[in-house]
Amino acid sequence: MTSENSDRGYLKRSLDLLWGQGERPSRGPKPGLTLERIAAAGVAIADAEGIDALSMRRVAAELGVGTMSLYRYVPGKAELLELMIDRAYRMMPGDDAPRDADWRTVLRYVAHGNWRMYLAHPWLLQTSLARPVLGPGAMAGFDYALSGLVPLPLTDQERLGFIAAVDGYVAGCARAHVHAALAARQTGISDEEFWTTHGPLLEKAMLSGAYPHAAALSEDTFAVPGERLFEFGLERLLDGLAAFLAAADGGTAERLGGEG
Amino acid sequence: MTSENSDRGYLKRSLDLLWGQGERPSRGPKPGLTLERIAAAGVAIADAEGIDALSMRRVAAELGVGTMSLYRYVPGKAELLELMIDRAYRMMPGDDAPRDADWRTVLRYVAHGNWRMYLAHPWLLQTSLARPVLGPGAMAGFDYALSGLVPLPLTDQERLGFIAAVDGYVAGCARAHVHAALAARQTGISDEEFWTTHGPLLEKAMLSGAYPHAAALSEDTFAVPGERLFEFGLERLLDGLAAFLAAADGGTAERLGGEG
DNA sequence: GCGTAATCGGGTACGCTGTACCCGGTTTCG
DNA sequence: CGAAACCGGGTACAGCGTACCCGATTACGC
Numbered sequence: 001m002t003s004e005n006s007d008r009g010y011l012k013r014s015l016d017l018l019w020g021q022g023e024r025p026s027r028g029p030k031p032g033l034t035l036e037r038i039a040a041a042g043v044a045i046a047d048a049e050g051i052d053a054l055s056m057r058r059v060a061a062e063l064g065v066g067t068m069s070l071y072r073y074v075p076g077k078a079e080l081l082e083l084m085i086d087r088a089y090r091m092m093p094g095d096d097a098p099r100d101a102d103w104r105t106v107l108r109y110v111a112h113g114n115w116r117m118y119l120a121h122p123w124l125l126q127t128s129l130a131r132p133v134l135g136p137g138a139m140a141g142f143d144y145a146l147s148g149l150v151p152l153p154l155t156d157q158e159r160l161g162f163i164a165a166v167d168g169y170v171a172g173c174a175r176a177h178v179h180a181a182l183a184a185r186q187t188g189i190s191d192e193e194f195w196t197t198h199g200p201l202l203e204k205a206m207l208s209g210a211y212p213h214a215a216a217l218s219e220d221t222f223a224v225p226g227e228r229l230f231e232f233g234l235e236r237l238l239d240g241l242a243a244f245l246a247a248a249d250g251g252t253a254e255r256l257g258g259e260g
Numbered sequence: 261m262t263s264e265n266s267d268r269g270y271l272k273r274s275l276d277l278l279w280g281q282g283e284r285p286s287r288g289p290k291p292g293l294t295l296e297r298i299a300a301a302g303v304a305i306a307d308a309e310g311i312d313a314l315s316m317r318r319v320a321a322e323l324g325v326g327t328m329s330l331y332r333y334v335p336g337k338a339e340l341l342e343l344m345i346d347r348a349y350r351m352m353p354g355d356d357a358p359r360d361a362d363w364r365t366v367l368r369y370v371a372h373g374n375w376r377m378y379l380a381h382p383w384l385l386q387t388s389l390a391r392p393v394l395g396p397g398a399m400a401g402f403d404y405a406l407s408g409l410v411p412l413p414l415t416d417q418e419r420l421g422f423i424a425a426v427d428g429y430v431a432g433c434a435r436a437h438v439h440a441a442l443a444a445r446q447t448g449i450s451d452e453e454f455w456t457t458h459g460p461l462l463e464k465a466m467l468s469g470a471y472p473h474a475a476a477l478s479e480d481t482f483a484v485p486g487e488r489l490f491e492f493g494l495e496r497l498l499d500g501l502a503a504f505l506a507a508a509d510g511g512t513a514e515r516l517g518g519e520g
Numbered sequence: 521g522c523g524t525a526a527t528c529g530g531g532t533a534c535g536c537t538g539t540a541c542c543c544g545g546t547t548t549c550g
Numbered sequence: 551c552g553a554a555a556c557c558g559g560g561t562a563c564a565g566c567g568t569a570c571c572c573g574a575t576t577a578c579g580c
Binding site: 026027028029030055056057067068071076077 | 565566567568569574575576577578
């Protein structure tokens with residue numbers, strides 16, 4: 001992963017790729033590949049075998065071309081990853097997205113949709129992007145979330161605040177959840193097996209008295225599924241946003257930004 | 261990054277390292293290094309030069325030893341990373357942590373502390389762990405957060421829900437913020453420069469009509485600093501948790517788990 | 521119609537990575 | 551005082567991203 005990319009043209013090329021600005025030159029043979037096919041192949045590999053299995057050689061092999069041919073379409077692996085990410089973003093909003101619904105329904109859908117997206121493409125949370133991807137897929141998701149907030153008496157900065165809060169919460173929760181799920185797959189050790197094997201060691205640490213509050217927890221505390229934990233916090237967050245809305249309506253809220 | 265670790269002893273060794281279970285054997289020369297020094301060197305490199313600069317050779321060079329000597333102390337790079345992560349976690353809770361404070365003060369401190377931690381060690385959010393680290397540092401932070409929730413009339417699962425919600429939110433927000441900050445450093449392009457250079461392209465996309473709500477946003481919408489966005493959402497989340505607390509007290513809440 | 525410029529496909533090679541394997545020197549026990 | 555156990559680390563290998571280069575292919579200008 002070459003993230004030390006000091007080429008100043010890097011970003012421009014990357015955005016051009018994302019937004020399909022490259023027009024075919026007139027001369028020369030026709031390209032045998034498309035960005036679509038390359039990105040799709042990358043996503044398929046990352047989904048099936050994990051992000052570590054993604055290499056330029058592997059993608060090229062999947063497409064039945066020479067490794068260096070990929071560089072005719074993509075400046076480097078970083079840009080390929082950005083294409084893959086924006087492609088994954090395209091599943092939001094889905095066909096089942098509620099339209100013209102109230103803000104809470106929309107944000108809840110966005111949260112659940114992103115959650116599903118992260119579970120379907122765990123590598124989304126394992127990548128270390130140089131800059132958050134600003135491609136068509138990401139824009140569509142953002143615009144949809146925004147559509148639910150337009151009728152509300154908020155400033156634009158507050159609307160962004162609502163979306164950033166939900167997106168941040170989902171990404172953080174999904175990260176924790178996905179890491180736990182990947183662990184089971186990669187090590188071949190299930191959660192139960194993990195606890196039966198290593199419970200004693202951790203229990204010894206508990207009994208040391210260094211973590212009195214954790215030691216006092218009931219046994220089934222960690223038995224709650226990650227998804228349920230996610231839902232619980234999500235509803236709390238939405239409640240908090242609702243409370244802000246009420247306070248803003250009543251004039252008692254500390255507002256964010258000028259008039260929207 | 262070798263994450264395809266199918267060795268079933270991997271986890272055990274890793275936890276043993278984290279909890280310092282390895283007793284010195286009687287025979288043979290004394291080790292010239294310690295896990296502490298190795299982890300500290302790794303953290304120093306990752307902080308200063310980014311996670312991509314972290315390699316076994318680089319760490320060994322930093323310590324003035326041969327590359328392979330590290331493998332006398334650490335089974336592999338993955339375990340080194342776990343040591344580094346738990347070491348970073350140790351800064352939470354800090355010396356300024358409020359003790360015996362109300363739950364909101366404690367959770368707010370946890371959130372801000374984790375935020376500071378992620379900004380100080382951005383690589384924490386770029387790592388793809390096999391399993392969330394369960395070392396002494398992480399436990400101490402968890403126990404502290406828990407301490408603020410003990411007096412509340414909640415089930416243990418709800419207490420976990422509170423902490424998971426805050427931790428998740430902070431991690432997600434910090435991830436977005438850190439990626440943006442790293443981008444500026446790595447590409448040498450400031451945020452302003454980015455927008456002046458690539459604003460036109462994105463503006464063209466806006467004017468396409470595909471993103472009507474985003475296009476209608478006022479110009480200063482994205483001018484709000486990431487930290488302020490973080491604070492805004494955090495207070496909303498804490499408000500939502502407070503609302504749940506009130507509802508639980510009033511018996512109108514949908515509870516999580518059995519009796520705590 | 522044809523020379524030529526431009527582009528595509530991709531082979532070779534370089535410097536980097538994690539780490540398996542092995543050997544020699546050092547320490548301590550029986 | 552052997553012998554067992556352990557430390558340090560050199561060598562080597564497979565795999566990575568990609569710089570550089572060259573032959574084949576295409577379409578434009580004349």
